[in-house]
Amino acid sequence: MPDPKGSHPQAPDEQPEPSTLPDSARSGITRRGFLKGAGLTAAGTALLDGVQAFSSETAAPATNGVTELGPGPVPVRLHVNGAEHTVEIEPRTTLAEALRINLGMTGTKVVCDRGVCSGCTVWLDKMPVNSCMTLAIDAVGHHVTTIEGLSSEDRMHPLQAAFVKHDAMQCGFCTPGMVMSCAALLERNPHPSEHDIRHAVSGNLCRCGTYPKIFAATMDVAGTTRNA
Amino acid sequence: MNRFSIADCSSVDAALSQLKDGAVVKAGGVDLLDRMKDGIEQPTRLVNIRNISGLRGIRETEQGLTIGPLTTLAEISDHPLIQSQYQILADASGHAATPHIRNMATVGGNLLQRVQCWYYRSSDFQCIRKGKDLCFAFDGLNQYHAIMEYATCPSVAPSSAAVALLGLNASVELSSAKRGKRNLGIRDLYVVPDANPTKFTVIEPDELLTAIVIPKPAPGTRSAYQKYGEKESFDWAIADAGVVLEMDGDVCRRAVITMGAASPVVRRSPQAEAALTGKSINEETARAAGKVAVEGAQPLSGNAYKLDLFPVAVYRTILLAAGQRDRDPSAAG
Amino acid sequence: MTKPPMEDALVAQAAAPTKKTVQMPIGVPGYTLTEESRDVPVTEPPVWPINKDLKYVGQSFERYDGQAKATGRARYTSDIQLPGMLYAKFVNASVPHAKIVSIDTSAAEKLPGVRGVHVIQHVLGNAVLRNPALDPVKYPVVRYAGQPVAAVAATSPAIAEEAAALVKVRYDASPFVVDLDKARAPDSPQVFPGPADEEGSAGGGGGPRNVSQTGNIHGPAIHRRGETDQGFKDADVIVEGHYVTQVQTHSALETHGVVADWKPELLTVWASTQGTASVREELAGFFKLPLTQVRVITEFMGGGFGAKFGAGNPGVVAAALSKKTGVPVRLMLDREEEHLSVGNRPSSDQTLRIGAKKDGTITAIHLVAYGTAGCGTGAGCSGPAANLYQSASLHTEENDVFINAGPASAMRAPGHPQGAFALEQTMDELAVKLGMDPIDLRDKADTHPVRRVERLVVRASDLWKSRNPVASADQGPVKRGVGLAQSVWYRFVSMNSAAEVRIHKDGSLEVLSGVQDIGSGIKTVMAQILAEQFGVPPSQVAVKIGDTNYAEGPNSGGSVTTLSLTPAVRDAAWQAAQKLLADIAPALGSTPDDMVLVDGEVRSRSGKFEPVSFRRAAAKMTTSQISVQAKRISDYDPKKYLTYGGVDVAEVEVDTELGRIHVRRVLSVHDCGRPMNPTQVISQINGGIIQGISYTLLENRLLDPVYGLMVNPDLEQYKIVGSREIPDIDVRLVEAYIGQSSTDASGIGEAAGVVSIGAAVANAVYNATGVRVRRTPMTPDVVLAALRAPAQGKELA
Amino acid sequence: MSTTTNATQPCQCLRTKNPYGATPENAESWLPGIQTSSSYWCLRTMSPAGPDDHYVHLARCVPGRACYEEREK
Structure with missing residues (x-):
């Protein structure tokens, strides 16, 4: 949960300095990067590592079992792509907003903002969820994986490579959400059928019509043939 | 979304202590955030129960199943026991909303979600369910609205879990700090808009949904749920049906037929049930039951087509439950 | 330094353009392939053979920006964050037809975090209002629910949203109509009141047709070819049907919007657009700035389908707010606004009659069409009837019916x-x-x-x-x-299609154009063209587009991009290659016409020198960069x-x-x-x-x-x-x-x-x-x- | 092709999707688009209503309209 003791005492409107971040995150982050929203790379962490169900990093709640937050900004620790980040956010901030605005990780797209297009798909632990309908504070204590965390600086996730190989994109705006949805499917089912893939992305909207190639790319990684 | 403070609770007692002064419970938050983003609800204080571990999980008991209200739809639909013995619930949970929403949305939230009527969901329309005196659907666009039991408001019951749980004769446990616990059947959880349009459920402001209890099905029970939309990829139901059949060999000893998108509150169809009771299940009897399921229905200006759809949804789901037909590939969800 | 001979030749050609006759492949390989001759400017590159004889063009190379898109690195307009940037939000009309009485922004301005407010005012200029009852008009008439009336800029999106809700707009509501059939009735409320225009004259060609306006109907625009009366008399069979299609919205995943950064010397705008040039031209025109003072950037954009041309209200309002506040302003529409105010595909209500002889010869096509483009025009739909079966006689009547809904915009094959x-x-x-x-x-x-x-x-x-x-x-x-x-x-060819090709002394290649890649993949195609010309893999070509600082590119609509821009790219590449060969020929002891670029090498046809890698050849350039810009020339046989x-x-x-x-x-x-x-x-x-x-x-x-x-x-x-x-x-x-x-x-x-x-x-x-x-x-x-x-x-x- | 070229210059503030394009027959001139399926807007108002509050269209934004502005030659 959000850290009520405020171990990262930034002023509410101040961006966290790189020094407040763990070493593993530093290489990918500069203050300029934050401000320009340049996007954070995975900072060399392997994001397909084992992901725990619930992190023990949750702050201890107050003794009566209630932790009071907000309505003003509160410091919150988010575990994103293998690195810890502290952000100052209001409780109403969605995970998508925290990622995109506070952390400058703009790979996650917001399209419908109502949980019906899955453009904003990220993983909470390894489960794909809509970050537009998740409050950032509800991501505390979980491992958040974003599209930026799926690849490292020099190596794409096999599915990302397959998306490129099969031209499974046009304008590219739905692509991060599609990749996160299909990659999550492969995590829990390494050999999906096309039927499985269609169902796994049945909440993801693409307006350019890249679906056939998304199916093909995912099937390619799954190592199964179209009619399997 | 408006600004709000949040009381993050780690236990039921903690949550109950916070249910005061207009505070609103947030579990998965999907429907609540939706309403807040649409500006039709602006609570200034949320009680976050999402992290109360005791409210999550599926437990088999002597009497049947107890499901924590924070159990997600995905967890329910993936559960082996539910898949084998409570197929109707696995179907309903597994075909609600989108795959990602099913990972986030809780079964409690699904039961308690508000209607999807586009007038209700728009802050531009101050309708009878928001305490005003107009319903816009009667003279407006109503193709997705109710065909029965809608004198005051023709919005339809949105919860597919409710269609399944009503079929399974489930009950819910409500807890209050002051008044303790009470148990209600699924049908009694909901307030019919004719009785009170602004109250969607009987849950009082100081109450929390703390358990869902499902009795063990009688031996020989088979069940299924199917939902039809305009789309196959995620869509709200334009017609749906839940079917529970207690079979005695080939003969149906008892049938429960439930429907969601026909009326403002989830309903059983006594006519359809009667049509099956004591009969063997085949296409003819299933179609006969489907036909009577819309008896007495009165469509609005834009939804007469539902009179055709519901009988089909009902007969096909009966056959699906009876194992005489595959799941319809064009069913939604 | 003496001028290399090829440059002399190019200069001479520029002064006195001449044509050359070339043989070109015509038809469909495997079916109808033949050759035809064309007279083309002598500066044109050699004719390409059909695809199977090319190495890079016509092949399926990996999308140039595929990795950026698959990894989330691609930065769209909605991803741009600049230091001090404000977030703007429109205030939209909540009624479908009204005169605005007053707009009170005081409460919004007082909200902490709000830095600027802009109210859209009526622009009268020299105009005289057609409906004097509207006078005096401070604000534009509201013609559809969702029409933007004002905007606020604040330090966060949430504050902007709260502030927008605090702006109080008072309306004097007017009767409205949102149904096509009702709008056609004589007693319907009028979307554009005022006197009806004179009768239209039939026939097309030669100037804007005088299409009449009666009530809410703009039309009919009549188009005739041959005599349909006779055509139907000649017919053995006549079929007639009544068809109705609905309004569709573009629903691009990235909404319309811009980030505008107004500085005294330069207005820089990141825009989710299909036309960087169109956005620049409109902003310059609207704010009366020279084109040199507006720069528009579209590195990535999340879909347009025809709706994203010009600056639009988001463009001019964001720029005005940036000018007012002195800091950059982002104004991205929300999903609701995207449906309401930035375009749609009009509806249609068509009565179509076709006559034919027993053998299938079509003798006549007769179409009467109504459709609504909301409070705009563009609901015509006669294109297929007029152009698919051209030997038939034709009579089409197209009518725009105004209703109180958002205006249409071009949508994929309007x-x-x-x-x-x-x-x-x-x-x-x-x-x-x-x-x-x-x-x-x-x-x-x-x-x-x-x-x-x-x-x-x-x-x-x-x-x-x-x-x-x-x-x-x-x-x-x-x-x-x-x-x-x-x-x-x-x-359709867009003649404003230009590209620049640069060869650098280190052997790297660059192609630049203002064109934007809306998802169709023009970047990849540009790289392939250079690859074909220089004999290097497309991955070695740097493609820089989506910036009006580069040579002007076409606006991507009507399927013009590839057919308009690629000849310019190829011409620039070809001419740059000729310049390169001319420049390095002395160093290699050869002449340009003896040299070819193939498989990553420069080779001598006559064996005057051993093949040398492209990189080593480029190192012999006498300047650090060779740059050629070329623009689209007319089709060879238009x-x-x-x-x-x-x-x-x-x-x-x-x-x-x-x-x-x-x-x-x-x-x-x-x-x-x-x-x-x-x-x-x-x-x-x-x-x-x-x-x-x-x-x-x-x-x-x-x-x-x-x-x-x-x-x-x-x-x-x-x-x-x-x-x-x-x-x-x-x-x-x-x-x-x-x-x-x-x-x-x-x-x-x-x-x-x-x-x-x-x-x-x-x-x-x-x-x-x-x-x-x-x-x-x-x-x-x-x-x-x-x-x-x-x-x-x-x-x- | 059912495009129409124009003899009289429309107002310089009239805009449509492809005012900067050209057809093969008329390669260098201002292209009004396929008239009946083109949506028009006014540069001054960024809307389909001109400054005089009447709709903008190739057939309307012609000399004689009060808000007409001649295109610079």
Whole structure:
């Protein structure tokens, strides 16, 4: 949960300095990067590592079992792509907003903002969820994986490579959400059928019509043939 | 979304202590955030129960199943026991909303979600369910609205879990700090808009949904749920049906037929049930039951087509439950 | 330094342009390939052979920015964050028709975090109001719910949203109309009041036609070709039908919007646009700035489909707010605004009559069409009727009907999906009446040489062969059917298409243009062209586009981009290569005409020097950079090959109990001239098919009839197909050479299935059920109503 | 092709999707688009209503309209 003791005492409107971040995150982050929203790379962490169900990093709640937050900004620790980040956010901030605005990780797209297009798909632990309908504070204590965390600086996730190989994109705006949805499917089912893939992305909207190639790319990684 | 403070609770007692002064419970938050983003609800204080571990999980008991209200739809639909013995619930949970929403949305939230009527969901329309005196659907666009039991408001019951749980004769446990616990059947959880349009459920402001209890099905029970939309990829139901059949060999000893998108509150169809009771299940009897399921229905200006759809949804789901037909590939969800 | 001989030659040519005669491949390889001669400027590069003889062009190279898109690194306008940037939000009209009495922004301005407010004021200038009752007018008349009236800029999106809600607008409401039929009635409320205009004169050509206005109707715009009266007299069979299509919204995933950074010396705008040049031109025009003082950047954009041209209200309001506040301002529309205020595909209500002789010769086509583009124009839909079967006599009347709804904007093949839905179903019906095979009928009626080949491909396909010519042949409630329809689009060329090619001394290559990649993949194609010219892999070419600092690129609409820009790119590359060879020839002891660039090497034809790698050759340049800019020249033979198109076949399953249609398979046979990158072309055609199916089966902008507000301005109740509705799509590209430019490419965005798939699906539904569905979207209520209608009989389909 | 070229210059504030394009027949001139299926807007108002509050269209934004502005030659 959000850290009520405020171990990262930034002023509410101040961006966290790189020094407040763990070493593993530093290489990918500069203050300029934050401000320009340049996007954070995975900072060399392997994001397909084992992901725990619930992190023990949750702050201890107050003794009566209630932790009071907000309505003003509160410091919150988010575990994103293998690195810890502290952000100052209001409780109403969605995970998508925290990622995109506070952390400058703009790979996650917001399209419908109502949980019906899955453009904003990220993983909470390894489960794909809509970050537009998740409050950032509800991501505390979980491992958040974003599209930026799926690849490292020099190596794409096999599915990302397959998306490129099969031209499974046009304008590219739905692509991060599609990749996160299909990659999550492969995590829990390494050999999906096309039927499985269609169902796994049945909440993801693409307006350019890249679906056939998304199916093909995912099937390619799954190592199964179209009619399997 | 408006600004709000949040009381993050780690236990039921903690949550109950916070249910005061207009505070609103947030579990998965999907429907609540939706309403807040649409500006039709602006609570200034949320009680976050999402992290109360005791409210999550599926437990088999002597009497049947107890499901924590924070159990997600995905967890329910993936559960082996539910898949084998409570197929109707696995179907309903597994075909609600989108795959990602099913990972986030809780079964409690699904039961308690508000209607999807586009007038209700728009802050531009101050309708009878928001305490005003107009319903816009009667003279407006109503193709997705109710065909029965809608004198005051023709919005339809949105919860597919409710269609399944009503079929399974489930009950819910409500807890209050002051008044303790009470148990209600699924049908009694909901307030019919004719009785009170602004109250969607009987849950009082100081109450929390703390358990869902499902009795063990009688031996020989088979069940299924199917939902039809305009789309196959995620869509709200334009017609749906839940079917529970207690079979005695080939003969149906008892049938429960439930429907969601026909009326403002989830309903059983006594006519359809009667049509099956004591009969063997085949296409003819299933179609006969489907036909009577819309008896007495009165469509609005834009939804007469539902009179055709519901009988089909009902007969096909009966056959699906009876194992005489595959799941319809064009069913939604 | 003495000038190298080639440069002399180029200078001489520029002074006195001359033509050369070249032989070009013409027709479809494997079917009709031949050669024709063309007189072309002598500066044009050598004629390319057909694709199979090229190394890079015509091959499916990986999308240039595929990795950036797959990894989330691609930065779109909505991702731009600048230091101190404010977030702006529109205040939109909540009523469909009104005069604004007052706008009170004081409460919004007081909200902490709010830095600027902009109210959209009426611009009167020299104008005299047509309706004096509106005088004095401080604010524009509200003509649709959702029309922007003001905007606020604040330090966070949440504050901007709160502030927008605090702006109080008082309206003097006017009667309104949101229904096409009601708007046509004489007593309807008027969307644009004032005196009616003079009667229109028939016929086209020679100037803006004087189309009349009566009430809410702008029209008819009449177009005639030959004598339809005689044509119908000559006909053995006449079929007539009434067709209705709905309003569709573009629903691009990235909404409209900009980030504007107004500095005294330069206005920089990141825009989600299909035309960097159009945004610059409009901002400069609106703010009366020289073009040099406006820079527009579109590195990535999340879809447009025709709606994203010009600065629009988001552009000018964000720029005004940035000017006012002194800091950058981001103004991205929300999903609701995207549905309401930035365009849509107009509806149509068409009565179409076709006459034909027994042998299938079409004698006459008569179309009367009404449609609404909201409070704008553009609902015409006669394109297919006028251009698919050109030997028939023709009479079309098109009428725009104003209603109080957001204005239309161009949407993927404007007018054509609507028109083809009626025309190609009527042709199908005609085939039934004549007892002809639908392909035989079109072979008789359609003379287009490439569609003729496309029909051969269809005829030979398993899908078409699987079609049962007897309609409604299947027993049981789920019936299968197969149907086809044809499409047409036009060869528009944007002459404002230029590119610069740079060769650097380190051997690296760069191509630059202001053009934007809207997802069609022009970046990749540009790299392929340089690769073909210089003999290096496309991955070694740097492509820099989407910035008005570069040579002006075409606005990407109407399928103009590839066919307009690629010749400029090729010409620039060719000329740069000639400059390079001329520059390094002395160092290699050779002459330019002895030298060739191939397989990453510079070689001597006569063996004057050993092959040298491109990199080492470039190192011999006498300057650090060679740069050539070229612009599009006119088509080589602009009188020829004005249209192109395709044939689409759909296989459907109709669940006759539920009224649900599922499209199982699609065969899509299309012409885009020389396919530059077949994989990317196929992606676009997949997209056209899928968007067309979505339009045909689901999408519908729904306006409440009593209050005039859209009830489904989201992506939940505004229904777009998803993964489970996607058919198996088999795309066959028909390589068609027409000898028009140095690349001989055509476009594909519009012709790509979106025009014809609706009618193909409808014809397949007829083949399945024996019933015609003449209305979109074909939702269960519509399909069931058609199935319940008095029996139409089971005929040969 | 059902495009129409124009003899009289429309107002310089009239805009449509492709005012900067050209057809093969008329390569260098201002292209009004396919008139009946083109949506028009006014540069001054960024809307389909001109400054005089009447709709903008190739057939309307012609000399004689009060807000007409001649295109610079």
